[in-house]
Amino acid sequence: MISLLDKTGIGRGEAAQILDTALKGADDGELFVEQRLSEHAVFDDGRLKSASFDEAQGFGLRVVSGETQGYSHSTELSAAAMKRAADICRTIIGGPASAVAQAPARTNRELYPAKNPSDHFAFADKVTLLQQVDDFARKADPRIKQVSVSLSGDWQEIEILRTAGEIYRDSRPLVRFQVSVMASDGSERASGSYGFGGRGLYSDYVTEATWQDAVREAVRQSLVGLEAKPAPAGEMDVVLGPGWPGILLHEAIGHGLEGDFNRKKTSAFAGLMGERIAARGITVVDDGTVARARGSIAIDDEGTPSSSTTLIEDGILVGYMQDRLNARLMGMKPTGNGRRQSFAHSPMPRMTNTYMLNGDKHPDEILASVKNGLFAKSFGGGQVDITSGKFVFSCTEAYLIENGRITTPVKGATIIGNGADALKRISMVGNDMALDPGIGTCGKQGQGVPVCVGQPSLRLDQITVGGTAA
Template sequence: MTASSSLSLLARAGLDPAAALRLTAHALDGADDGELFLEYCQSEALVFDNGRLKTASYDTSQGFGLRAVKGEAAGYAHASDISEAALARAADAVRAVASGHRGTLALAPERTNVRLYGDDNPLGAPAFEVKTALLAEIDAYARSREPRLKQVSASLAGSWQVVEIVRPDGEIVRDVRPLVRLSVNVVAEHGGRMETGSYGLGGREGFARIIAPETWQAAVDEAIRQALVNLEAVPAPAGELDVVLGAGWPGIMLHESVGHGLEGDFNRKKSSAFAGLLGQQVAARGVTVVDDGTIPGRRGSLTVDDEGTPAHRTVLIEDGILVGYMQDRQNARLMGMTPTGNGRRESHAHVPLPRMTNTVMMGGDRSPEEIIASVRNGIYAVAFGGGQVDITSGKYVFNCTEAYRIENGKVGAPLKGAMLIGNGPSDLHRVTMIGNDLELDPGIGTCGKAGQGVPVGVGQPTLRMDKITVGGTAG
């Protein structure tokens, strides 16, 4: 059954809005803040692997989460049964957090008429048969392009999420969120050596753009190109080298090593390396970092966050100076700041936390060619895979999935096994050149925090960073 985008979730569940409001008000009596979060979600995932449809899953879920916030504490109860009885039990469970001294209920989030994406359900078109035929066509196309391919895997994923946030003062905020993604992964073999390549794209839209032949063929070509480059890769050098980061997806390093440290909860608890540094220089001059949830159609964008606050373009670092944090409602209130539309949760079964949306380093005035030409001895990191970051210290390790040697200003041999090792807050001071080619990632990011995953975006221009520790396998 497909839920109508115009049908209230309360009405769809057969729950009297007046009863829902009464029980929400009862749960939040004496609290500082809180909300009833209702969710209906449909999702689909198709995986075509080595010539056959390996997985075809379809899921429908719904439920509510009821939260009462008092000071630093929060009571939370959730259920998949949206009924008056279940809501009454949840209200009784979360009221305990508001016992004792009575709080003053925070004002509701401001309203917005901005829409950053449509509300059509992407799962409705094209039909299942068309999607599976497309995945088979992707497999055939990839193998016809490159005989050295030994494995081809392609997937299509889509979801349609409807949320409603009900506050005890009667305010109701609603958002309808489409999300799609195409992923292509290949393995090429030559002379007994096997290497991988991958590419993906997507956003808050329907499938029309990403399944157009010119789009999916370009994705396949890019995955093959990366695999063939890696077949020629030589062992990466180790030591302290100048590093050029490519535009776009390499912004994931900024997201992980710096972005998490600028989320409100870590700074309120003083567990971030950036805690207490507002107004101070935390990066080289010219470095400006924003978290922008207002970019239309992007994977990390939100018309409103999961507390009902409209998305913002929040400047975090401006010309090297720390000027802001990403905030949900609870941490903003406790820090005497303003919510920034970064209160996000994976589903109704999770509490909202301050989370990134689309985190971007803004562009500068140098051309990518000029930046590369300035490096005498270094590496050019174009794409990243996994990594590890310690939020408190800022220390990170990132694996490069595509990188090249730079010698005397020229891009040389591709490298295998390159790792970047450093400290995010410290290495922001090592940025010496910023490109004029700002680029956003193609729409593939998912961010994990406290066991929750949410879709995000990243972006940056080409950057030069001096004297970064590179872990490799060559002397």
């Protein structure tokens, strides 16, 4: 593989000299170089509404001293720009010189193909596909009034240079398909949406069978929405479906188990390592090694190999997700969770594929155990306070449970609670764990990165449900 640095004409040797000079007296740091190609097409209202193709490249140079970071980035890939960045970053160094932290271990593990998705699917064919999807959706039911279809591809090549010329590389493909519809029966309107994707080529995911199934699911959701009644409110038992409802786990609990929030003691879980924070039988992992999953990375954006990190084991807090800086300051090991949106951002602890492991209950057994409650099949947006752990999530598809059976669809339902408290209210864990279909993007401090979430069916005892019923 040709080095990205060599492609620019700078060369690895000159860049290494600049970096080594910048890191004298520092605790850690690296040069992160990136080239990225991305495309996005949207077919809406029966026409190609937008199509874009972007190319970006640049570097970010970081110097770490104690818990302070100096970071400078540029789209100009030149020795002069790197020297300027090094001079800026070195201004944070004070006190006696220290040895730069040990370089990460290496891995040759392949979790996804090192191929650009755009090279294997012509633009004209993408437009034809979007037209076919739009036509299929409109013919699916006469109540479908609006259709929007999108297709996205991303190809990221990264190179991380550390002291003494140590270099780490990764090539990351990413694709995503999404269809959204709006149905109307003349008096009510309702929407439905479904998407999928992952780290691979378009042909790995977008086939006639998969996009037709996606359309049918979006249409089904919208038609269910037309029949939905206002949701009741109050304390009740709630059953969460498998897969995408894991977004509640991701937001309400996952962020609170990232190293930086715990080092700064701003997490609701700070200081609880080794203590019981969840009901027995609850095991949660963050696993960046799932082949082709949307959140997977062979190495993180500091060069550390990704791993499967157990966060909660049988209800006990046993681990945090760590980047290099927070792991060093906490006396722990990096877990391969140092991620950044692009070369213009410094890394921080971020989730990859975060999910709860299977329990021993059949989903039907979980439903049968609830006399009156709510079944939440899918979630939309939510809000979480990391420090207090309080969360509010809206359900995009939910039903009443009556005498152990799913009955009336409801709209306007929200799940309200506290992450630490909710973990202890889980009384039954299903054996049907699933990851979401590959649509998640996680935001933190203005940075977005692709992630995956997942869980089996769960029963939450007496949690607060907000509703709109009179």
